[in-house]
Amino acid sequence: MVGDAISHAVLPGIAIAYWLSQSRASLWMFLGAAIVGVGATIVIEVLRKKLRVQSDASIGMTFTSLFALGVVLITYWSDSVDLDQECVLYGEIAYVPFNLWLVDGVSYGPIALWSSGVLLLVVLLYIIIGYKGLKMTSFNEDYAAVLGIAAGLWNLSLMSMVSLATVVSFESVGAILVVALLVAPAATAYLFIQRLKPLLFASASIGLVGALGGYGLSKVLETSIAGSIATVLGALFLIALIIHSLLARKTSKYAVEA
Amino acid sequence: MDPIFLKVLIGTTLLASSAAVVGAFSYLKGQSLVGDAIAHALLPGVVLAFLLGDGRNPIFLIVGALISGLIAHYGIGYIQSRTKLKSDTAVSLVLSTFFGFGIMLMSLIQRSGQGQQAGLERYLLGKAAAITMDDVYVFSALAVLLMVGVGLFYKGFQLMTFNEDFAAAIGLPVTFIRFTFTVLTVLAITIGIQTVGVVLMAALLITPSAAARAWTKSLPTMLLLAAVFAASSAITGTYISSAIPKMPTGPWVVLVLAFFGFGSLIFAPEKGWLAKRRRALANQKKTVRENVLKLMYQQEERNGVSVVLSTENMLSIRVMQPEKLRNSLRDLKRRLLVVEHGNGYALTELGRSEGRRVVRLHRLWELYLTERLGMAADHIHPGAETMEHVITPEIEELLVKELGNPELDPHQSPIPYEEA
Numbered sequence: 001m002v003g004d005a006i007s008h009a010v011l012p013g014i015a016i017a018y019w020l021s022q023s024r025a026s027l028w029m030f031l032g033a034a035i036v037g038v039g040a041t042i043v044i045e046v047l048r049k050k051l052r053v054q055s056d057a058s059i060g061m062t063f064t065s066l067f068a069l070g071v072v073l074i075t076y077w078s079d080s081v082d083l084d085q086e087c088v089l090y091g092e093i094a095y096v097p098f099n100l101w102l103v104d105g106v107s108y109g110p111i112a113l114w115s116s117g118v119l120l121l122v123v124l125l126y127i128i129i130g131y132k133g134l135k136m137t138s139f140n141e142d143y144a145a146v147l148g149i150a151a152g153l154w155n156l157s158l159m160s161m162v163s164l165a166t167v168v169s170f171e172s173v174g175a176i177l178v179v180a181l182l183v184a185p186a187a188t189a190y191l192f193i194q195r196l197k198p199l200l201f202a203s204a205s206i207g208l209v210g211a212l213g214g215y216g217l218s219k220v221l222e223t224s225i226a227g228s229i230a231t232v233l234g235a236l237f238l239i240a241l242i243i244h245s246l247l248a249r250k251t252s253k254y255a256v257e258a
Numbered sequence: 259m260d261p262i263f264l265k266v267l268i269g270t271t272l273l274a275s276s277a278a279v280v281g282a283f284s285y286l287k288g289q290s291l292v293g294d295a296i297a298h299a300l301l302p303g304v305v306l307a308f309l310l311g312d313g314r315n316p317i318f319l320i321v322g323a324l325i326s327g328l329i330a331h332y333g334i335g336y337i338q339s340r341t342k343l344k345s346d347t348a349v350s351l352v353l354s355t356f357f358g359f360g361i362m363l364m365s366l367i368q369r370s371g372q373g374q375q376a377g378l379e380r381y382l383l384g385k386a387a388a389i390t391m392d393d394v395y396v397f398s399a400l401a402v403l404l405m406v407g408v409g410l411f412y413k414g415f416q417l418m419t420f421n422e423d424f425a426a427a428i429g430l431p432v433t434f435i436r437f438t439f440t441v442l443t444v445l446a447i448t449i450g451i452q453t454v455g456v457v458l459m460a461a462l463l464i465t466p467s468a469a470a471r472a473w474t475k476s477l478p479t480m481l482l483l484a485a486v487f488a489a490s491s492a493i494t495g496t497y498i499s500s501a502i503p504k505m506p507t508g509p510w511v512v513l514v515l516a517f518f519g520f521g522s523l524i525f526a527p528e529k530g531w532l533a534k535r536r537r538a539l540a541n542q543k544k545t546v547r548e549n550v551l552k553l554m555y556q557q558e559e560r561n562g563v564s565v566v567l568s569t570e571n572m573l574s575i576r577v578m579q580p581e582k583l584r585n586s587l588r589d590l591k592r593r594l595l596v597v598e599h600g601n602g603y604a605l606t607e608l609g610r611s612e613g614r615r616v617v618r619l620h621r622l623w624e625l626y627l628t629e630r631l632g633m634a635a636d637h638i639h640p641g642a643e644t645m646e647h648v649i650t651p652e653i654e655e656l657l658v659k660e661l662g663n664p665e666l667d668p669h670q671s672p673i674p675y676e677e678a
Contacts, residue, residue, distance in 0.1 A: 004350045056290035057464045064461030065516035068509035180354035224365035230358020
């Protein structure tokens, strides 16, 4: 849920970065988003730990306030900032091919393809390098701290990674649907797999199936690509959930008979 | 007054205050974000209602939203109770996939070019400025319904929020109460979303409660305060957005709410951040003062006579920050607990009695730890260092009685009583 919150909270950062740099270059937007994203994480933690606000509420309060601020800023600068709420809510991947990376008139293909490719590499590297630290921190923060792993640092870096993935993806799929991409594959896989490494591979595969399936669906029905991908991911989870429930019923029946 | 402005004002105020009241219960249950998920999950229901029936009819869309929201709510509950997924994973999963499905359906409409999507757009971004007189009637009716619902089910909601098992044990129909609450929540979200949009709806539910909670512990007061915060934010936000050209109403309402929310959390008496800090600081100062008095008393005890100690002497006996010590001594002088003698300080009669009290509590506690809890004599000092600042006269009396008016502590030092 923090990922969802951050994907909304970064809006003012993006707006300010855009306004300052007057460009839609992903690097600036990422910097703005990363600063606000990390700031939002800190505010959420302070509200929760120091001020004893319910953890759900501290997330909700923070991201809505920042999102509202972002919308107001965008409206205020609407003459110079070419962003709108709709783009943030459900970005349009269909326009991606038209947004080309041009150097001296030579096209190197769509910008989003490059930025997503770089993102994939960065995330892969991060997971390979940080595998142990991430694993320890995710499962048992206290134990990780005892082993001398800087849990706080890993949490922060993981959050920055989430911000990065969010910002790079959001032009294509929008701030809300990026959450489907973040959560659904892992949740689906986790119904059946509890070991970390197989879980990582399974969620990557489910994500891939969802993306391809969603794209196919959108071609057939001529619907929004991002929406279709989220729908397919949701459907995959639903199927998995039904199978999971049936299996659970079966085992519990055997347990009673035994 | 401008009639459009007035309509927007009445509409947003009704919405914000009724959402705040419903949100307060979710806040206390620690399920604030379920409301956020429902707000997103309404979309497919709304779009299907639009596709199947008359898109212009707001009632029809509201029914669609209601059904969709209920499915989402129970879906989240099912995932939370039947799988090992974390509860916030369930929330964000339902939120994003329902919303994606809604977007997909919406692009179907866009393609078929049915044009009149105004009714749909407002479910995404909220269009407070486009509130019509019909809307005001619908909103008022729903706001009244919500208030009456909360009024009728007040006891049930209260018990459901604080102790569901107890509610079930005394024979309340918990499932029915929970269902009613869910319907009311979904209704509040359905109408609220049309003013502030899908993302900011969560703020209307959460922020007034977070603000109100900082001021009070009582549920009725909290509900009232939340409604007042929400209503005043709605009024102020509407006013600001109408005063500045092109400004959207929803985000301004939420920004004003945020101002109230964060303001309350920082400045509220007792539970606010500043009050807590002030208390912590006062406590810290009291601890330093008592430590200084204890130190001076122990020196007198050792030498058998009244002594004058300079700050350097004190620092050589006990590790303290020099700055804090000097401040504390100034404070002690003002309270007539010490007097200045040349370049040092001596205890007054009042200060001596206070220092004696701290030393007595320290030694009593050490004795209690060894006698009653069987701790080793070399392990008890740190605990007593803390407890000597905490023990009240009532507890002291009980300790003395429990230990039978002891004369010596575990280190064979006398326990100094006040001379009668």
